[in-house]
Amino acid sequence: MSTAHLVRNQDGHYWGRGKRWVDGRDVARVMTFSHQDEAVNTVFELSSKDIGLRCDVLSLNLLEGKLPKLEISTIPLPVDPSDDPSDDRNNEEDLENTPGSPPSEEEMVSNKDEV
DSSP, X not given: OOEEEEEEETTSXXXXXXXXXXXXXXXXXXXXXXXXXXXXXXXXXXXXXXXXXXXXXXXXXXXXXXXXXXXXOSSOOOOOGGGOTTOOTTXXXXXXXXXXXXXXXXXXXXXXXXX
16 A cells, blocks of 8 residues: 655645645645655755744555545635735836836937937
């Protein structure tokens, strides 16, 4: 019987293949490790970036080569600010038109022509 190792945090979320936390609804999105030391290394890397993080390494027996159903966390997943489409901070047009911003090349050329 094969064993898979998973990383689960204090909120019941599992470390996912997309390098972000998932709630466990879709077991295909959960990162599995064939060796426990790989999972422990991942915990070390994650906790070095977030000192408040508490993780467990779970060892589960695979059923016919697949993960069994996982306990789904009732705590909402953390929101990744880069996923928010309403966030305008990265909009280059807004940054170019803000008062006090450096002039663009076109503005500098047109100002030279006026002098």
